[in-house]
Amino acid sequence: MNFIQNTIDDYMKIDSTIITLVTIGLITLITILAYSLERYLVSHPSTYLKIFFHLLEGFGLALGMAILQKTFHIVNHGSINNGWLYANAQMTIMLYALYLMRNRITLMINLVMPFVYHEASNFQRLESYKFPYFVIAYLVLMGVTIYFYLNQDKLINNARKYILCQAIYGVSWWLLLWVDHNFEFYRILDMVLVFLIYMAIIRYCERKMQETLNGYDHLKVAVNYDELTGIRNRASFDKTVKDIYQTYNDNTNVPLTIAMLDIDRFKKFNDTFGHSTGDNVLRHVANTMERTLFLKNTQGQIFRFGGEEFIIIFRGKTTQECTPIIVDLKNSLTDSPLFLNGKQLDVNVSFGVTQLKDSDKSFKDLFERVDSYLYQSKNSGRNSMTVEGQTTKFDNK
Template sequence: MGLGEIIRICLSTNALVTGIVTVGLITIITYIALTFEKDIELSSDWANKLVSGLSEVILLFTASFVVIKVFESLTVGSRIELGSLFINAELTLFFYFMFIFNNRLIVILNIGLPLLYHLVSDSQQHHQIVWPLFIGAYVLLAVVTEYLYTHKDELYIFDYRYIVGQILFGICWWCLLWIDFRWPLANIIGMLILFEVYMFIARIIEIKMENYFYTFNRLKKKVNYDALTGVRNRANLNKFSKAVYDEHCKDLWKPLTVIIFDIDGFKNFNDHYGHDIGDQVLRYVSHLVERELHLDNDGGRLFRYGGEEFLIIIEGVNGDESVKLVKSINKTLRNVPLFTQDMSLNITLSFGVTTLRSTDKSFSDVFKRADRYLYQSKNSGRNSFTVEGRTQPNEDKQKNQ
């Protein structure tokens, strides 16, 4: 075996085609993973996770099928070279899928396939099995695979543990393949080098695309979320309100409720304590309401409409049912005042609440009605809520009267 033979294998036309196809598939896979994997991880529905997990496995076999079709078109080169390049591309895909998807099924495939491949391989009929090598390589492969999967969040492109694990993964696989095929050592060394090159490129692609997604998401957040409070802004409201109106105006059996509220006497906070305190009040109220929406579990979305005015859109809940949320917000405000600069600030809100009606021609009609109810609450002495024209004082206001 000479160095020239290894270089020839690594730089062959077939190796170049293999690299282009593999890298192309990895780019597509990375995009899919970065687009959907986070939502899958955050989902609490086990059925969705199972379907997603099976879809990822199907995606892996689809990518493998594409590789098979590409290699069927390669007619130049020895059987040994074509076979080893094909297997190397498959190894790259299986390893990368394990690393980028949080999917235990793919880990099981990575551990189980070497054994399955050996059992069904025709070539094992022609060679005596080297059991110590087979068992040692297989056990080490299982240990390395499990370690890489369980520690993947800690490992990066230049982390020595990742590189060592990746090299051991390739060595174990090619030891198991050598037992069946007894390919020349030059081919195996060449394939190991190509495997490391492919995985290096794959990790670079992943890092670059992660940076792209991070930048894109930051820009998206900046465009759609209020910089001061962190909640959805007016531009986001304009887009969402149209979509949600178009959906619910056709199915009025599923209620759509709009709640508009603002902070009572907000101008006094700015005038007496300064704009920094005013900003703290806005952040405090928005975070408190977001928390109550999360606890309420009705899927409400909070928007900052402008100044001290906010808007909540809740699907599947009518105006009377949403009173529970309004009372919960008021109760928390009453029990947990804002403490800042050795002061305790008591904050109250006024609300206007309405539900989509069959006579509403657009979301603007619903908004205007809720806004009118808000001002009805404010004109009734503030610290009140008005639901479909009926005004009620908040509980703390009732106790003080």
């Protein structure tokens, strides 16, 4: 009980508070790093990039440990006072990084770290009666660490096993520290209790941070994606074109093609069958186009521009390369008609297609040209595509 009271008193000291705050700060930075890299990797899948990110996460963990060690020495003026607090802080960061990052680099850091504390050159340990405890403690630590690494998802959903693994991890570490440091054996329980409290606080903060990030994701989806069709909306299109116009305008050797499409006689669907049918038609066209673009690996990105109009951006492709893609999009729509209440609804579309030219002074020039080509297709009897002023009926294709 006296040790627990001393522990509470130690937490009230300014140097202990600094170490705790630094630990929480490092946990926050590690979390942001891991989530940022993971999100980027999801949108840019690459084996080499994954390996690089894992190395970067491992470096971030090692740097965090070094910062914590430096902070401890500064606040304690080079002494080892409150060393138990520092050890618990490092254990918390290592186990949390293993849980969060889920890569072999953090696993190896956890397995190698005991030999940073216990240098292999310390041959006196071989002669100590405590050496068997070191071997047993390390084997248990290695086992629980690997188990934690391989069963993270299951442990998260099982609070008892999760806390038990944390407790075994903490006990193993404090047994390793007990081998080289003189303190009463029973105090290991007090130190492990503090470690579990540390982990509970960090886990709570991580969950709140994850909720915040998820809320940001939901807000981002709401802002950038069309609620009805699920594809990117006009706001997302406006943001995208600002970047791509400048990029492709500066690099004239790489083509950029824009296709604009409109659902033919869309008003008829609303007037004849009702607005709910019109909504189904919009979803059908958007989903068919997006699926075809993805399955055929076209690199095309589709947006709902407004009403029944959609825009597709083809990066790095000429109008000649995009023409067969447009035909495939039209054929996919024809081959997968929409059925509602036992009735088949044949949906036709018209396209305008143009490529960025050297004469375009702004994106407005490119947009006005593709818009005029679209209306040229509609004025030519619809169910057509106009590529750089040349109109072709899809039926003839």
